[in-house]
Amino acid sequence: MSPRILLSAPDVGVAEERAVVAALRSGWVAPLGPDVDAFERELAARVGVAHGVALSSGTAALHLGLLALGVQPGDRVVTSSMTFAATANAIAYVGAHPVFVDADPTTGNLDVGLLAEALATLEREGTPARAVVPVDLLGRVADHDAVEAIAARHGARVLVDAAESLGSTRGGRQAGSWGDASILSFNGNKVMTTSGGGMLLTDDPAIAGRVRHLATQARMPVAHYEHEEVGYNYRLSNLLAALGRAQLRRLDAMVARRRTIRARYRAVVAGIDGLDLLGDAADTDNAWLTAVLVDPDAALVDADAVRRSLDSRGIETRPLWKPMHLQPAFAGSRAFVNGASEHLFRTGIALPSGSSLDDASIDRVVEALRAAVAPRSCRRPIGSDFPLDVAMSAAPPRRRPWGTTTVMVETGRQAITAVATVLERSGAHRIAVPAFLCDSILFPFQDRGWRIHDYPVLDDLTPDLAVARRLAEAGEVDAVLVMRYFGAAPTFAELADVAAIRGAGVAVVADETHLPFTMNQWGADFAYASLRKVLPTTDGAYLHMPSGVEPPMLRRARETGRYAAMASFDSRRGITQHSRIMLDASMALMERDAAPRRMSRRGRALLDTLDLDAIAERRIANARALADALDDVGIETAVPVGSLEVPSHLPVRVANPLAVQAALARADVYCPIHWPRPQGFATQEAWPDDLLSLPVDHRYDLDDMLRIAHELRLVARELAEATR
Ligand SMILES: *Cc1c(COP(=O)(O)O)cnc(C)c1O
DSSP, rough: OOBBBBBSSOOOOOHHHHHHHHHHHHHSSSSSSHHHHHHHHHHHHHTTTTTTEEESSSHHHHHHHHHHHOOOOOOOEEEEEEEESHHHHHHTTTTTTEEEEEEEEOSBBBBBHHHHHHHOOOOHHOOEEEEEEEOOGOOOOOOOOHHHHHHHTOEEEEEEEEETTTTOOEEEEEETTTTEEEOOOOOOOTSSSSSSOEEEESOHHHHHHHHHHHHHHTSSSSOOOSSSOOOOOOOHHHHHHHHHHHHHHHHHHHHHHHHHHHHHHHHHHHTTTTTEESSSSSGOOOOOSSEEEOHHHHHHSSSSHHHHHHHHTTTOEOOOOOGGGOOOTTTTOOOOHHHHHHHHHHHHEOOOOOOOHHHHHHHHHHHHHHHHHHGGGGOOOOEOOOOEOOOSOOOOOSSSSOOOOOOEOOOOHHHHHHHHHHHHHHHHEEEEEEEESSGGTTTHHHHHHEEEEOOOOOOOOOOOOHHHHHHHHHOOOOOEEEETTBBBOOOOOHHHHHHHHHHOEEEEEEOOTOOOOOOTTSSOOOOEEETTTTTTSOEEEEEEEEOOSSHHHHHHHHHHTHHHHHHHHHTTTTOOOOHHHHHHHHHHHHOOOOSSOOOHHHHHHHHHHOOHHHHHHHHHHHHHHHHHHHHHHEEEEESSSGBBSSSEEEEEEEHHHHHHHHHHHHEEEEEOSSOOOOOOOOOEEEEEEEEEEEEEOOOOOHHHHHHHHHHHHHHHHHHHHHHO
C-alpha cells in the first residue's frame, strides 16, 4: 500500500534540523533570544513592513492585534464568515461581538459590497464596528484596498488575517502588508512552519510595542516583576524561531513548488466537466491550498462522494471551512449572508497541496480525481456476461479450495443430478426449495418426478428456513435445498434451522454456487456448486461431502485427471455413509456416459493457480465501493454488503430492471437479471421482480465500480426524463 498522501504536511529537512540544533547548542532555549529578534527582522523585511512580533500562534497574534487596535468588550468586529474558527475565536476572546460577512463566490474572500452594507448598517444602528478582520482565503489576497477604504469611511480599524497567505502578492504588494496590522501563522500545515507559531506585522511602532508588551505577561521593564495590567504568555520560543528562519530561507522554493502543484491541478480540472478551481490567480498566489469546486449536476457526483473516493485511495482532502455563521459556537451572531460561503462549503474540496509532495503523489491524486469525477475516461466494457479473464493467478494458492471429499464434474446440472440420485437411494422423492431460484436447479428433480415444495424468501433475500424447518418437522419433505444469494454467508439463525432440519431426519442440500471458498459452512449433508460463476474456469462444478478427510485416492485422481480410476477405488475408510453413497452415485453418473464429463483439464489446471483469498478480497472491496457510490445515487442494494463473503454480484433494487439493463448495455456495462420469474413453479407471490445484478468481478477495480455508479446515475436521469 502506498503511503497516505496528506493535505499539507510540514516541509522540513536537513536545513531546519541544523538550525534547531545550532540554536539549542547556543544556549538560547528560552522564549527569547537572538533567533527571535532575527526572525522578526527578516520576516518584516521580506513582507515590507517596519515591525514584526513573533508569537506562539497565529491565534495569539489575532488576539493581541485586536487588543492593540483598542477593541473593547461589547464592540462589533466584522470578519469573513468563510474562515478558520481562530479568526472568530480571537474576537470572542476580547469580549467583542463578531459580525460575519459572506464571501465573493469566485474567490471565497470577503464580499466587499456586503462589507460596505454591514458597516453602514451597524453605524446606522448606533453600534459602529470597531474593527474589520478580512481573511486571505487559502492564500489568495483579498481586495484590501477596497476593504481599507470602506473601513476608513466608517472609522473602523483593519487587522488582516494573512495566516494563510505569506508569499502571495496583489498588485506587486506582499500579503501581510495591509491594514493597521496583519497576522501570519506558522502552524504545521501552513506555507512555512515553526511547528506552531505566528507573527504580528505592522508599520506602527505603537502597535508593535503594545503587542510585544502584552505577549510577555505585560511585565514592566523593572527587575521586580511589576505588572500594571493583565498580560499573556504568547512569545515564540527561540528554538522555534531558528526553525522559522531556516524555513523563511526556503519560502520562495516552497511557494514555487505549491504553484507547480496548482498548475498540475489546473490542467487536469480544465479537462473535467463539473470541476473548477476556486479563486485561481495563477502566479500571484502562494497556492497554499488548491481547492476544487464540484458541480454535482455536471460532474454527476457531489463533493462528498469525491472526497470519500479519494480517501479510499489513501488521499487526504478537506471540505472548505464551514462558514462561521453556521457554526454552533457562533449561533447567535449577526451575519450578512449571500449564500456564497455555504455553497463553497458544500461544493469545495481542498486537495493535497504541500510543498513536500513529489510528482508521483500528485500523479496519484490526479488519477484518483479523474476516476472519481470523470470515470468515462477510464472506460472499458464491464460485465459478468464476458468470460472471466484469468486474473489474480500470479500468487501460488495459499490453501486448497476444498479439503474434504469432493468430486469434480463438468456442470452444475450434473452435480444436482448426482445429489438427486443419492437421495433417491434412501427413498427420497419430495424436496423443499426456496421460492426464488434459477429454474435449472429444479430440472433434475422435475425430470425424475420429484414433488417440489417451495418455501418463502424474505425481503432481504434470505430464504425463510424456519418455514422449511416446519415442513421437515411435519414430515412433508425428505430433503431441503438451502441457498444464499449473491455470495452472502449463512447467518447463525439459518445454521440453527439447518441443524434442526437434519435433526428431523431430513437431508439438507446446500447450493453453494456463490460460496466456492467456504465449504462446510452450512453443515449440510451435501453441497454442490457451479464454478464458472465466480472462478475463471471455463466450466466446472463440484460435489462436496463434509466427510472430514479427503481420501488420498481422490486427491491422486484429481491430480492425474483420471477420474475413471475413482470407480475402482475399493478402500473407503474414513468416508461417512452419506459421502460413500454420494461418491458411488457420482462415479456411476460419470461412468454411464461415454463422453468425458469430468471437469476440463484446463479448468482444473487454472484452479490450481488461483489466489482464492485475493479473489475474494477484491470482490468484497469492489462490492463495498460500489455500494458506497450507489448510496450517493440513491440506489439501494438488495442484500447488506456486509453479509457478502465472496460476492458473485451486487444485486440492487431498481424500478424497471429490464430498461435499466438495456440502457446500461448501451454504455458498455452488462448486468444480468437474477432471475426472471420462471413459468410454472414459482408459487411465492413475492418473487423479487426488481433486481438487477451489478458486476463486482475481481478483474474489475474501483474505477470500474465508480463508472458503474456513474452510468447508473445517467440512466436513472434518462429514464426519469423519458417517463416525465
Ligand atoms: C491557521 C489559521 C489561523 C490560526 O493560526 P494558528 O497559528 O493555528 O493559531 C488563523 N486564521 C486562519 C485563516 C488560519 O488559516
